[in-house]
Amino acid sequence: MKLADFVMIPTEGVPECRLTGRWTLRALASQGDDWRLRFERAGQTAHLSWNCLEIEALDSCGALMLWRVWGGKFPEALLLQPEHLRIFERMAEADAAASVTAAAVSPAPTFHSTHASVMAMGQLSLRLSNHVTSFIALLGQLVLDVFHLLRYPGDLPRREISANIYKSGVRAMPVTALVGFLIGVVLSYLSSLQLRQFGADIFIVNILGLGIIRELGPVLVAVLVAGRSGSAMTAQLGVMRVTEEIDALATMGVPRSLRLIFPKVVALGITMPLLVLWTTTMALIGGMVSAQLQLDIGYGFFIETLPKAVPAANVVIGLAKGLVFGIAIALVACHFGLRVVPNTESLSANTTASVVSSITVVILLDALFAIATRGIGLPKL
């Protein structure tokens, strides 16, 4: 490939710059900055006469380079192949258009930094209130669905509820069991190290029983379910929105909330307490195994002491937490799923927001539970 080049020919006082070779993007790119600087310096010579007749190929990149050296206008003395003239004319047109646009667009109004922060706060609160209103609308629609079902029990979406119970409950059993068991082992091991120092080995039953049944079990399951089923629900609804499947349902007279949202909420409301029971049991078994190995506390003794150390009210509190957390996770997941707009960024952002929000909501609800039940099920001092 013949590269671009230039020759300066002094003729009768008026120097001529003769251009040869290929003035194209690929050729120029391989020529390096040194050559380009040399050319630009040579191009500054006063009253230069340009001879472009021997150029083999010229594309817009090469033309732009020449146009820049010429200072954005045709030089006084120029020899040009007729087919190249059009390229340079286009440069002139583009320059003219750019200057017109630049003149028409007034500089963007700049706000004082305090204004910007006030505006940001305003935007944030508007967004928040938008979230709150659409969440309340979702809740209201669910209540209407319940009334509708009381009048027409035949419309109960049984298959959808059953499918959701299977997906979010049965399929979650292995992972919740594993996590529960291991957390039980770890908690028991760490507690036993401390308890042995005080010779209070027996209290391992109280610590594990109360901690796991009342607190750790429900929260652990909620976090797992939010990450597992919550994200899946948001993504499912989101994709259905992107592909207009939800609209298609609506035009067939199938109410989307009754068919898509109600079954998810009901299913998680049913499976969460059951998963809490399951995971709590697994965690207690893990703790029991670890206590036997570490502190030599027998299985029989552990099981016998558990009901005495942990009042039965704690089991009820744990299950109630499961129910409330489950409904909350499903609602948050559906809320974000319905906010997805047709682009990939929105889908991922809403799925993330769904998981983060539902875990946050669960922790907040847990704190409320702790306050509301502070007098129930705790051993008297």
Add this chain to the structure above:
Amino acid sequence: MSHSVISVRNLSTRFGVAWIHRQLNLEIAAGDMVALVGGSGSGKTTLLRQMIGLLTPTEGEIRLFDEPLFGGGVARERSLRQRFGVLFQNGALFSAFSVFDNIAFPLRELKCLDETTIRDLVMLKLDMVELLPRHAALMPAELSGGMVKRVALARALALEPELLLLDEPTAGLDPDRSDSFVRLTRMLGEELGLTVVLVTHDLDTLAALATRVAVLAEQHILAFGSVDEIMRIDHPFIRNFFHSERSQRALAHHH
């Protein structure tokens, strides 16, 4: 006005601060095949979505079959929605269901047909859109663009609607498939005596399918009439739309 299938009265739509429609009126009579055309952003699809009750207008009212779209209880709203079928731009097939289940879905929703009847009806609809029985087992992801539209059309026709609404029926199809889909829609429309409303910006589709054209511009229905009547109107949008070289070719081909 009792034989209007769709009647839009004094409809206005606002998104944020921008008015999309202002005082828009449109009456579509039974048996018409109406193409809704307009520049991009003129609110064609918005109007279509309002007609099928997915969006509510800011002001004004839309009546289908002389009934309001909303209100009167779930049962009435549902039975009204069973009188029209919609073909969405990308088909909007339920991606978790096979072709068979997609077409069977609206039939199963009726809860009054047994499975053998539903099976026979689905096969009938598949035949109507010129698909083979073996296609019934495929999933939407395995279908070509043209087949997706056919299945979606079969699903839209499953409940024997009186009104068919099509959103860009030929967008994304190559000219050959697009022609055969238009021919199929036209044939079915005439055979079943459907009222058809389509949103399109493809002149070939318009010329082949529509008996009447509604031009949506400047926030209202600028003109409503047969293709010939519309072409005689002197308006910048209509000039651009119908009198470009490409449009002339498309229209000449079909007349």
